[in-house]
Amino acid sequence: MKKLVVLMALAVFIVSFTDKEQTKIQEKLFEKEVNELLAKMTLEEKVAQMRMFHANKGIELDENDKLVLSDDVKKRLRNGIAGIKNPGEHYSPERSAILNNQLQKYIIENNRLGIPTFFVTESYNGVDAEGCTRFERPIALAASWDKALVKKVYDVMGREARLRGLHLTHSPVADIARDPRFGRMGEGFGEDTHLTTEMIVSAVTGIQGDFDGLKSTHIGAVTKHFAGYAQVLGGKNFAAMEISPRTLIDEIFPPFKAAVQRANTLGIMASHADINGVASHANPWLLTEVLRNQWGFEGYTVSDANDIGRLHYFMKVAETPEAEVEMALKAGMDVDLYADDAYALLPKMVEKDPELEKYIDRSVKHVLRTKFILGLFDNPYTTAEDAKTITRNEKAKEFAHHADLQSIILLKNENKVLPIQQGKVKRIALVGPVLGKETEEYFNEVAGDRFSFVAEKGYNLTDGKMAIPSLTPEADCKAGIEKIIQSAGNSDLVLLFAGGDEYTSKEAFFNGALGDRDNIDPVSYQDELLLELKKLGKPVVVVYKHRRTLSINTFAEHADAIIDCWELSEFGDKAAAKILFGDAVPSGKLPVTVPRSIGQIPFHYSQKEINYKKSYLFSDFTPLYPFGFGLSYATFNYSTPVLSDTTLTMDGKITVSVDIKNTGEVTAKEVVQLYIKDLYGSVTRPNKEMKAFDKISLKPGETKTVSFEITPEMLAFTGLDMTKKAEKGAFDVMIGTSSADNQSVRFYLQ
Known part of the structure; x- marks a missing residue:
């Protein structure tokens, strides 16, 4: 009773402070609990709190929705674990909640101290799991230039993730996206430091529920990739990064600093790359001096996939696996994602060098603190029925559609061909290699009896192989173009769906997958397709979908109008139809500069003034479209x-x-x-x-x-x-x- 009275008095005392002060006091309360728990832990239990593995190791439900674990997973969970990536990702929200509740219960009951585990996802365009609302990608959200909207989108993501039993996300991406060769360009919020900073603050505060939501309703953000990963040389994943100290401090750091100081991000993920020769995962200046000592970060750090191990066999900055572990640990890397050849070595290493345990304790404190902030010691479970009824509800889907409407950019509108006017146009051809399966359905829904449609995709851009796709052969493209021309012949206006897709711009994984390009022209004869359509003598409007900036010179010169959609939500074609038919007015603006040629790169608008002194021979040095550009149906x-x-x-x-x-x-x-x-x-x-x-x-x-x-x-x-x-x-x-x-x-x- 005496303890209850003290706690009630303390609660009243805390309420008298501001929200920020309350947060800091709450964190100090956890410091006591963390230290007490740490004092009880064995070395093996501590190291277990510094490791994370993927649920594909063997975590599933049987036909009766009972938890089934592989022997490998049971072994990994003997001493507890920091976290597990993507448990239940291929199940419905309800079944994911059922799985994660059972999994959490098993972990708590089967490690000596009953320490819960955080379950982790990714959230590029919604929670990366079955049955969640799919929003537009970050670079499309940035095109809305609407901070409140971005926060709301991520608020929905945070709620849907927590409902299915998840606690953290390896998102958002705070990298400055300036190189369209880079396959992951669409994961960031564009080329500008200030725009990216504001989008990151909105995203982190949204997904974390203004930090208070971390206790039960939202999940923690793990902002990445610290720092500057999109600046890799040649625009290639895993390549080196050469960047001046001034550029790093003034242009690359601010979104990360704001994530820490303004948004209170719960986690930070390090970059695959190095910074001027120093591997980010083994950089004490980056991970400790800047992040913690200068910025005051109190959260936890996590490696990108297997990157501690790669200090030895890929980066070649550590001569042995043991050396890589020591470098990362002392630099300030708390959690090892996936690797079995890195922090797993720590118990034996401490036998030889007991001094390492103080660094282990430092990291474990950060992890345990994260679990206390997430409320996992008091509220480790979720409600399956809520996951079923609330996830991807009508309100969430309508908001995804609303976000699309705010993000579409009108790049060109010659002779005011848009919005498409009833009476002047009756029959519309929907054509092109990025035409969606549900496009015609959405256009019919929006148009009602105002217009009729004929649809013909013609051909695909690639063969659809996820790891290393091949472009569609010339003969197949030409045959597809013929089918499109025949289909569009009797229309009054043509909507050409062109640009790129998930195969032509994507992450290049470490083993055997490619996603970067050395050319940014549209692939698979799309320019030729447009020129052939123009010969029909009727207006051609390009509905431009893509994940990276492309040099769309032919589109810009010959299309009658262009709407730039980037990659919208699952309802994106509905939004595009509303914009095209005048049911909504475009208001998006470019979050990047659009170059005329790959030879202009780097070509962000905020280059040094001296970079604009000279042009090139035989070409126009100006951008095709400048940063911040976007037309409207108004003036x-x-x-x-x-x-x-x-x-x-x-x-x-x-x-x-x-x-x-x-x-x-x-x-x-x-x-x-x-x-x-x-x-x-x-x-x-x-x-x-x-x-x-x-x-x-x-x-x-x-x-x-x-x-x-x-x-x-x-x-x-x-x-x-x-x-x-x-x-x-x-x-x-x-x-x-x-x-x-x-x-x-x-x-x-x-």
Whole structure:
């Protein structure tokens, strides 16, 4: 009774603090529990809390929904385990919950101290498991430029994952995606540091339920790949990464730092790559000095798949498996994902070098703390019935559709061919190699009796082999083009579904799988297909689907209109139909710069100013489409920006305001973008950098004033002395509809 009174008094005391202060106090309470539990653990039990294996080792349900474990799995669970990846991923949400409840119960009852386990998933476009809502991919979400929307999407993911008995996700990706050769480009939020940072904060806070949800309703985010993985040389998975210290600090680190300090991410996953020769999984400066000492990260770190072992046999920075383990452990790597040739060696290594146990204790504390924050010691189970009734419910599906509508980008609209007008057009041809199986059904649903359709895919881009797909042979492409032309002949307008798919842009796994490209032109005669369709003498609109940026020069020149969809949700074609038929107004903006040629790479808008001094012989150096670009069915007029003051002090702030008027005939949304250019610095400076944005809705004729606050912190960069700070001088602030279309005013930092 006395203990209960003390706890109640402590609860009242905690409530008097802010949410952030409450979180810190709660974590300090766990410190006591963690230390007490750690003191009871054997070395083998500690090491077990530093390892994770995949459920494909033998975890399933029988026909009566009873847990079945292989002997291998039972052996792995003798001393408990840090986590298990993807248990129940191929089952329905209800059966996954049934499996994970039984699995958790088995683990708790069969390790000496009853330590629960966290179950882990991935969440690129929804929870990576059967029966969950499938949202659009992150780069498509970034095209919405809507922070609240992104947070809500990830909130749904967090809830659906927890309902099926999962606790963590190896997502989101905070890498800056600037190289379209890279097969994993679509996993990130685009090329810009500020946009990615804001999307990451929204994603992490959403999936974690603003951290409070971690106790029962949401899951923990494991932000990755720390740091800079998308900058790999040649755009190739597993390649080296050469990047200047300034670029690393000013452009690559900020999304990760924000995930830690603003969003309180529960975990961090290290990068496959190195940083200027130092393997990320064995980098104490990265994993301890920067992440923990400078940023104050208190969560746990996890390796990417098998990467501790790869320090020896792939990275070749450790001469023996034992050396790789010591390097990773001392650097600050807490959990070994999958490997049986890395942290599994620790018990024998400690016999020879007892000093290693203090590093083991450090890592185990981080893992146990994570489990306490997730509420696994008090609430380790989920409710199967809730998983069945709530997951992928009507509200979630409708929200996935809503997110699609906010993300589609109108790239071209010659002669206002869009929206497609009833009366002028009756019969529409749906054609092309990325035409979906349900496209015609969705278009009929949206169109009603306004239009009729004929559909012909013609051919596939590849043979559909997941590991190493082959392009469709020329003869088959040409035959497919003929079928498409014949099908489209009697239509009034052609919708060409073109671009790429899950086979032409994907992750290149370590053994025997490829996903990167050395060419970014559309594959399999898609340019030729468009040109043949144009010969029919009727409007051709490209419905552009893809996971990586492509050099769509032919599309841009010859299509009458283009809507850029990236990769939308499971209801993406329904959203595309609404945009095309004018039932919704496009409001997406490009989260990347679109190059004309692969030879322009690197080609992000925020390159140093000196990079724009010279063009190339025989070609146009400008982008095909600039970062931040996107048209609308409305038009917008921007006033000249107005500053509250032309002088900014080191401890002050100023405001810049602009009026935006909808001069069109429909209610529409516009993304107002603010860029800043530092005219002179102690080191060469970017041409411009986005520092703020706001998505607003305007009725026809309506005017709104949008204001942004400018602070010295926004102007800071890593200068000549490698100190990050703002330098006095002149700055241009630019506000407009894209990185290439804006108006500027000047202010001075004193």
